[in-house]
Amino acid sequence: MSGRMVRIAGLFLLSGMLTACAAGDEPRLLNLRAPGPGPDEFAVVPAKPLQAPRDYAALPPPLPGAANLADPTPDADAAAALGGSRAAVTGGGVRDPGLVAYAGRFGVAPGIRSQLAAEDLQFRRENDGLLLERVFNVNTYFKAYRPQSLDQYAELERFRRAGLRTPAAPPEGLER
Structure with missing residues (x-):
């Protein structure tokens, strides 16, 4: 074998070794797609229990597309848990002025989303990894x-230590 062939074989061996090192177990938070064709456990929301009306004759006529009382309402439940009104949640967003005022009680910076996006993009550009990390x-x-x-x-x-009640946490090393 010539010296050039040995170098090429060495490069293939080195690239194979580096690729094997990168095959670690990544957390699911970075993999936002389901790993297979099975069901998505986060898309399943249990239905509320069925309720029988007191008077069937007093029921309003059914409206196409209207919400069912047994349908889950996670947005309204979250608004109520935060101190807002369930009725204020309409069309995919919270419209409770009291909840919005409470969330912005210390002030709201205009353009904060675009400012944070620009700062994060700059941070990621400055911390994008070494050359071989990017190549592989x-x-x-x-x-x-x-x-x-x-x-x-x-x-x-x-x-x-401060005497606050805290929920249980998994032992260290088992948080994934």
Whole structure:
């Protein structure tokens, strides 16, 4: 074998080794598509229990496309849990002025979404990984955002030391 053939074989071997290293188990949060043709467990919302009316004769006539009392209403349930009104949730959004005022009680910066998007794009450009990480499509998401992430177990202990009731958390290492 010539020296050139040995170098080419070495490059193929090196690329195979690097590719094998990148085949780690990625968390599902970065994979937003279902892994197969099976059902999506987050698309299943249980129906509310059926209710019998007190007087069947007093029922209004059925309207095509109208909501059923047994249909799930997760948006209205979330608004009620946050202190808003269930009736204020219409057409895919919360329209409760009290809830909106409470959420913006410390002020609202105009254009905050576009400002955050521009800042995040700049941050990602500055932390896009090394050349080989980009060439071999290695995920650098967690490495880039590590300084901004919250240590959930340290916060859990801090809350418990302060005497606050906290929910149970999985043991460290089993959070995925």
